[in-house]
Amino acid sequence: MKFLSRLLKRQERRGPIAIEGRRVFAIGDIHGCHDLLCGLIDGIQADKQPGEPDPLLIFLGDYVDRGPDSSGVIERLIQLRVDQPGCRFLSGNHEEAMLRFLKDFEGGLIWSTYGGKATMRSYGVEPPANDDDVEAWREAHALFCAAVPETHLRFLRGLEDTIELGDYFFVHAGVRPDRPLSEQSTRDLRWIREPFLSDTRRLEKVIVHGHTPGREPHSDDRRIGVDTWAYNTGVLTAVELDGDGRGFIQARREADGTVTVGFEDLDEDAA
Numbered sequence: 001m002k003f004l005s006r007l008l009k010r011q012e013r014r015g016p017i018a019i020e021g022r023r024v025f026a027i028g029d030i031h032g033c034h035d036l037l038c039g040l041i042d043g044i045q046a047d048k049q050p051g052e053p054d055p056l057l058i059f060l061g062d063y064v065d066r067g068p069d070s071s072g073v074i075e076r077l078i079q080l081r082v083d084q085p086g087c088r089f090l091s092g093n094h095e096e097a098m099l100r101f102l103k104d105f106e107g108g109l110i111w112s113t114y115g116g117k118a119t120m121r122s123y124g125v126e127p128p129a130n131d132d133d134v135e136a137w138r139e140a141h142a143l144f145c146a147a148v149p150e151t152h153l154r155f156l157r158g159l160e161d162t163i164e165l166g167d168y169f170f171v172h173a174g175v176r177p178d179r180p181l182s183e184q185s186t187r188d189l190r191w192i193r194e195p196f197l198s199d200t201r202r203l204e205k206v207i208v209h210g211h212t213p214g215r216e217p218h219s220d221d222r223r224i225g226v227d228t229w230a231y232n233t234g235v236l237t238a239v240e241l242d243g244d245g246r247g248f249i250q251a252r253r254e255a256d257g258t259v260t261v262g263f264e265d266l267d268e269d270a271a
């Protein structure tokens with residue numbers, strides 16, 4: 001009986017699980033920080049134990065814009081999919097905006113105001129100095145379209161909107177709390193902030209997301225937010241889901257430009 005009661009207690013305390021027997025890492029908004037992405041991937045790989053299956057890597061979107069090397073980030077992610085088949089990639093609102101610009105430059109011009117210029121430079125195209133110079137923009141647009149490789153376009157067009165694993169639901173931005181997870185709009189999944197962030201109702205699954213930056217990652221029984229504003233703070237964060245345990249791994253750019261990686265476990269109560 002003692003054994004049974006202990007077993008029941010254990011079951012009661014069991015938290016949400018993504019995949020039994022395999023670690024899952026969900027990586028937050030990279031925004032052109034190629035060095036932090038490489039550091040984080042190396043850190044995750046170095047932590048792999050002998051005999052352990054490859055962890056599943058889920059990228060939460062916003063690979064491009066603002067930071068210096070969006071093109072390098074996409075190239076690294078494409079390579080990663082070759083090295084570690086099974087990695088999964090969500091679309092952020094910034095990938096949506098970049099694709100829109102590639103398709104329709106006038107409709108997509110707004111993209112240049114929220115980080116797109118840095119992305120153009122990473123592909124070797126200098127954006128016009130004057131935002132109102134439509135002819136210069138038309139020219140830059142043509143150069144940019146020619147500069148983005150077909151492999152990058154295929155990657156951007158193949159991104160997912162949601163990933164469901166066990167008790168977890170992975171999205172870029174969040175979900176509308178009064179609507180079932182199966183009936184969310186693409187717009188909300190990629191753009192929502194409130195009422196998702198502050199709502200207190202439990203959702204069908206724990207939502208893992210990026211999009212809204214904070215100095216520290218967020219973790220409670222409704223949601224895990226891992227956007228730590230990499231292009232601004234120099235810290236890129238991923239959450240590690242290991243059984244019903246939860247922790248964070250961070251790649252940090254030091255003052256001398258080197259990148260260090262550290263793990264941080266959350267105790268069960270905090271999780």
Ligand SMILES: [Mn+2]
Nearest residue numbers: 062092093211
């Ligand atoms: Mn975003």
